[in-house]
Amino acid sequence: MPYIQFLGAAGTVTGSKHLINTSADISGKNGLQVLVDCGLFQGQNEWRERIWQDLPMSAREIECLILTHAHLDHCGWIPRLVKQGFRGPIYATPATIDLCSIILPDSGHLQEEDAEFHNRHKTSRHDPALPLYTLEEAQACLQYFKPVTFGETKQVSPELSFRFVHAAHILGSSMAEITLTSKTAGEGPIRLGSGQVRSTRMLFTGDIGRVRDQNIAPGKVVYSGPQSGESADILVMESTYGNRRHPTDAPPPELAELIRETAERGGSVVVPAFAVERTQKFVFMLKELMESGQAPRIPVYCDSPMAIKAVEIFLKHTEEYSDATKQLVSRYGSPLSWQGFTFAQTSEESKKINDSKFPCVIISSSGMVTGGRIQHHLAQRLPDPKNTVLFIGFQAPGTRGFTIKSGAPEVKILGEMVPIRAQVAALEQFSDHADTPELLEWLHTFQAKPGVTYLVHGEPSASSQLRDAMTKELGWNVQIAQWMQKVEII
Numbered sequence: 001m002p003y004i005q006f007l008g009a010a011g012t013v014t015g016s017k018h019l020i021n022t023s024a025d026i027s028g029k030n031g032l033q034v035l036v037d038c039g040l041f042q043g044q045n046e047w048r049e050r051i052w053q054d055l056p057m058s059a060r061e062i063e064c065l066i067l068t069h070a071h072l073d074h075c076g077w078i079p080r081l082v083k084q085g086f087r088g089p090i091y092a093t094p095a096t097i098d099l100c101s102i103i104l105p106d107s108g109h110l111q112e113e114d115a116e117f118h119n120r121h122k123t124s125r126h127d128p129a130l131p132l133y134t135l136e137e138a139q140a141c142l143q144y145f146k147p148v149t150f151g152e153t154k155q156v157s158p159e160l161s162f163r164f165v166h167a168a169h170i171l172g173s174s175m176a177e178i179t180l181t182s183k184t185a186g187e188g189p190i191r192l193g194s195g196q197v198r199s200t201r202m203l204f205t206g207d208i209g210r211v212r213d214q215n216i217a218p219g220k221v222v223y224s225g226p227q228s229g230e231s232a233d234i235l236v237m238e239s240t241y242g243n244r245r246h247p248t249d250a251p252p253p254e255l256a257e258l259i260r261e262t263a264e265r266g267g268s269v270v271v272p273a274f275a276v277e278r279t280q281k282f283v284f285m286l287k288e289l290m291e292s293g294q295a296p297r298i299p300v301y302c303d304s305p306m307a308i309k310a311v312e313i314f315l316k317h318t319e320e321y322s323d324a325t326k327q328l329v330s331r332y333g334s335p336l337s338w339q340g341f342t343f344a345q346t347s348e349e350s351k352k353i354n355d356s357k358f359p360c361v362i363i364s365s366s367g368m369v370t371g372g373r374i375q376h377h378l379a380q381r382l383p384d385p386k387n388t389v390l391f392i393g394f395q396a397p398g399t400r401g402f403t404i405k406s407g408a409p410e411v412k413i414l415g416e417m418v419p420i421r422a423q424v425a426a427l428e429q430f431s432d433h434a435d436t437p438e439l440l441e442w443l444h445t446f447q448a449k450p451g452v453t454y455l456v457h458g459e460p461s462a463s464s465q466l467r468d469a470m471t472k473e474l475g476w477n478v479q480i481a482q483w484m485q486k487v488e489i490i
């Protein structure tokens with residue numbers, strides 16, 4: 001029987017990887033194999049170590065990869081898949097492809113840097129420490145990407161087709177509606193159109209964006225709201241915020257106050273943020289606060305080697321903008337030309353920011369402090385109570401970001417224990433994920449109950465609370481996907 005196997009983001013929020021095997025042959029021979037997403041495990045060691053594990057099947061036998069969006073926990077394992085022999089097409093929307101073309105090489109670069117650091121300081125139990133993949137390997141896999149626009153139906157084989165619909169999560173983000181036509185058990189060979197086939201529609205949500213409007217989900221820049229009126233026999237759905245309600249108050253006043261207070265005591269605000277999307281949203285908000293006089297005009301540094309390219313891609317894909325973003329871009333133009341905003345590309349430029357003794361705002365990645373230049377900024381500024389660390393994104397358990405945010409007295413960065421004396425603050429409103437009421441609101445728009453829903457991409461408590469809410473409020477058959485579990489496609 002055809003099945004889905006959950007190879008990642010089951011029992012955790014990272015490492016999204018779901019395999020569809022059409023299992024055409026009852027002798028057990030594999031059918032067509034299609035992977036949906038190919039993300040990196042991040043965070044807790046137990047999961048992180050799995051980034052080194054091979055897939056349970058040969059990568060060469062996978063026909064294609066359908067990619068929902070460009071976050072590393074959905075795309076970051078692609079170079080490894082290619083390294084293991086995958087040569088099929090990687091289908092993604094044009095904006096996702098543009099973003100992957102900077103995110104994947106950057107990920108390879110960071111992994112080389114980390115391995116090099118560990119080798120230099122002998123801080124890894126592996127000798128030598130190796131990168132999962134290199135910048136060059138990441139660049140080489142970009143040749144397999146093939147654009148598929150929203151709404152276009154792509155026939156992968158006579159039995160399997162898919163189309164992307166809007167997920168409203170980040171630039172280019174999509175959900176994948178996948179249709180499998182297969183023979184019913186005990187009947188003869190598949191003859192499409194003969195009446196002996198059945199059609200099953202699967203909806204893989206990827207990550208689901210904010211459902212509510214601009215006022216309640218401020219900073220949201222992309223297409224407003226995920227596709228409504230969906231239908232699916234099998235729904236594979238994310239549950240990151242399955243037990244959470246985002247604050248509904250607008251963040252600008254709180255942000256302005258944090259900047260003002262920190263600057264008044266002579267400190268700086270350090271913001272760990274994904275270089276893509278989150279950083280763009282944040283700088284536009286800073287710009288508005290400074291232009292309107294609500295926040296002091298202190299220098300803003302975006303310290304990420306890919307921040308400039310990310311801004312360029314963001315400005316190119318105007319088809320993805322919400323109305324509010326259209327207005328902001330037409331009012332202020334490109335952030336690359338704003339006075340007082342510096343985008344650092346080289347490591348020399350990055351080091352100069354470290355030398356800055358005057359109050360400033362430093363935005364750097366990675367967003368969960370799992371690597372990248374933010375580590376240097378935090379190692380330098382966390383011990384000083386004048387400074388503020390501001391989180392504007394989800395921090396997965398086990399990451400340094402989670403440790404700092406949860407109030408720990410110290411954190412290990414680049415092999416050293418760093419005392420945390422700086423003020424720690426968080427603004428949850430920037431989330432690109434729908435919260436529980438928003439998820440339920442979106443599910444209410446479905447045309448009919450799915451036969452079964454599998455919850456993925458959530459910590460166990462978030463998934464189980466969302467399952468309970470969906471069962472109670474919608475009466476749906478909801479199950480929590482387990483890592484490596486195979487479920488039948490019926």
Ligand SMILES: [Zn+2]
Pocket residue numbers: 069071074169207
């Ligand atoms: Zn995502």
